[in-house]
Each structure stands twice: as structure tokens, then as C-alpha cells.
Amino acid sequence: MVQAVDLRAGMTFVKDGKLIKVIESNHHKPGKGNTLMQLKLYDIRSGSTVQTTYRPSEKIELAVMEDKPAQYLYTQDDMAYFMDMATYEQYELPVASIESEMKYLLENMEVSIEFYGNEVIGVTLPTTVELTVTETQPSIKGGSVTNGGKPATMETGVVVNVPDFIQAGEKLVINTQMGTYVKRA
Numbered sequence: 026m027v028q029a030v031d032l033r034a035g036m037t038f039v040k041d042g043k044l045i046k047v048i049e050s051n052h053h054k055p056g057k058g059n060t061l062m063q064l065k066l067y068d069i070r071s072g073s074t075v076q077t078t079y080r081p082s083e084k085i086e087l088a089v090m091e092d093k094p095a096q097y098l099y100t101q102d103d104m105a106y107f108m109d110m111a112t113y114e115q116y117e118l119p120v121a122s123i124e125s126e127m128k129y130l131l132e133n134m135e136v137s138i139e140f141y142g143n144e145v146i147g148v149t150l151p152t153t154v155e156l157t158v159t160e161t162q163p164s165i166k167g168g169s170v171t172n173g174g175k176p177a178t179m180e181t182g183v184v185v186n187v188p189d190f191i192q193a194g195e196k197l198v199i200n201t202q203m204g205t206y207v208k209r210a
Contacts, residue, residue: 026086029062029079037069037088037139037146044069044088044141048125052081069146072121092137092149097130105130107138107148116145123147128183129154129201150201155210156180158195161187174206 049065094110137149161177177187196210
């Protein structure tokens with residue numbers, strides 16, 4: 026059991042028999058009244074998304090999840106396919122349930138598949154991934170790490186703010202939790 030104030034994006038909990046994944050979590054302090062936790066939640070089984078609020082001190086039962094190493098194979102017809110690295114068994118997940126993770130997935134990438142009992146729930150990405158820049162503005166002469174940077178579109182379609190000296194075609198290390206540039210690969 027945790028308090029609602031401790032819920033973060035990616036956590037999964039059980040409420041009224043439903044398996045719920047936190048997509049966004051914000052601590053809201055209105056001018057008057059008590060503070061609230063504003064949450065965007067995804068019902069894993071039904072596929073529905075809902076915005077709701079909890080009191081920060083409200084108790085939440087976290088789901089006990091098991092991770093297994095897997096490899097991302099491909100996406101077809103709104104389903105993403107993964108293979109267990111030990112048993113070669115294949116699993117499928119609706120793309121809608123792992124939308125934020127899809128921004129960082131490349132074919133044959135090693136990930137972890139999350140299970141709740143025997144039910145496939147989601148994907149855990151590595152902390153960092155190497156992606157190639159497909160499109161960005163030309164580098165600016167004298168550009169440095171301390172400047173504001175510029176947007177760069179990576180091979181998966183995710184847009185990351187990078188230093189001015191980065192050019193299209195470069196391989197970069199990207200933090201998957203923050204969606205930020207770490208360094209050149």
C-alpha cells in the first residue's frame with residue numbers, strides 16, 4: 026500500500042478489481058481547500074483512459090508485477106509483438122496500452138514484459154536507448170552544450186531537444202523516462 030501522493034507515471038495499482046496504470050500524476054494545490062492528486066489513468070483491461078483526483082493521503086494497493094526479459098519484434102494492425110528471450114514464446118500488446126513506450130522502441134530491442142499473474146500488462150524500457158537523428162536544423166557554428174538547443178526528430182518519431190552542434194544522422198543516447206538527450210553514442 027502506498028499513498029496517492031507517491032503515485033508516478035508507469036505505476037500500476039488495483040482498484041475495485043480493475044488493473045489501473047498511471048499515465049500522468051500531478052500534485053495540485055488550489056488557492057483554497059485541500060491539495061489533490063490529479064491523475065490520468067489507463068484501465069489496462071478495458072483500454073479506457075480517465076482523468077480523476079485522489080486525496081494525497083488516500084491509500085492505494087500497488088499491483089504485484091513480474092518482469093521477464095523479452096525482445097520487441099514488430100507492430101502490425103495496432104498490436105505490438107514481443108518474444109520471451111528464454112522460452113521464445115510470443116506475446117502481443119495493444120499499441121494503445123504502450124503508446125508512450127512505442128516512441129523509443131526499435132525492432133529487436135531488448136525490453137522487459139510486465140506480467141500480473143499470467144496476464145501480459147505492459148513493457149519496461151531500458152533507462153536509455155540509442156536512436157539516430159533523422160531530422161534537425163543545421164548545426165550552428167559555435168554552438169555549445171550550454172545554449173538552449175534545438176528540436177531533433179529521432180528514427181522512432183520522438184522529438185528530443187538536443188544541443189546545437191548535433192546533426193542529422195548522428196546516433197544519440199536518449200533517456201526514456203525523461204525523454205531527454207544524454208550524450209552522443
